[in-house]
Amino acid sequence: MDFGLVLQTDPPASKVISLMKRAERNGFTYGWTFDSAVLWQEPFVIYSQILANTSKLKVGPMVTNPGTRTWEVTASTFATLNDMFGNRTVCGIGRGDSAMRVAGRTPNTLARISEAMKVIRALGSGQEADLGGTVIRFPWIKEGAELPVWMAAYGPKALKMTGEEADGFILQLSDLYLTEYMVKAVKDAAVAAGRDPSEVKICVAAPAYVTADDSPEALAHAREQCRWFGGMVGNHVADLVSKYGSGGGLVPQELTDYIKAREGYDYSHHGRADNPDTAFVPDEIVDRFCVIGPVEKHIEKLNALRELGVDQFAVYDMHDAQEATIDAYGAEIIPAVNS
16 A cells, blocks of 8 residues: 655645655655645645655645646646656646635536546646647657546546546545445446556545554544544535435435534635634544544554555644654554555
8 A cells, every 4th residue: 555645735845845755754655735826835836845855755736626727737837847856746636625715716517627637637648638629739748758647536426537537536534434435436437437447546535643542532632633624524525415415325424414513614724623613523523534543543444445445545644743643654554554
């Protein structure tokens, strides 16, 4: 199993770079960041420095979207980084929850994501792409360039499209039941589209918090540090309920029940441990969606995820134990999972 580190690009950027270097030293192979231009600093500028200060780490956004950047610029940025550092980027893409809404826009449609994925992948790989009637190709790309595009998804149509078109699937929760359900939906869609399902990489991303023991006090603190994640996922679930309803079977009830007490969301606290809009998230959801507890609990859950076909676990490291989590994974968890 590969391991990734997910960070927000809060200033100073030097801290983001330092944590990514620490992650690589500890056996992580992917470095991901949020991409929301109003809320955080520009990630692609920081990627250049991460790549320059690491040797093998692959980097990318979790996730960018096709609305805040023109597609040829997105592709050119990835292709330039790959030309400089050797095919070490991944384009994670999605609807643009915070990036679009904070700027007063509506998240992108699946049709727009589909079109953008094709254009960005083709251009980033040195092929031609049609930009609404104008066919272009980057003349400076060298032979052998490649740009995988991984799609974030929850809903039935998005899962189907991921299996049909994406190089990877990003699932932002680590609940075993929902992971099995959604991985199956993606793989089944790939098979129905005539693809080899093993070609679609599966990445589960969730907060991880390593405690010294399983005492009530230690677990309570870990839950409070990770409760924000249930609120963030709740934004996407609320969109699904608005589109599909909550009782029709198109969205698992296990995913929709907990947002009934949700009252709103303030993006100024997006992805942060002090988010006041996540009191509605019960402890059970924190335990299911995140990976918390002593080392052995992490190893147990990660092995279970791997059995479900997960190729990468990406650690959301937004809490008060960033360095300690990276080091614990490097010293004990990654070696045990990959022994």
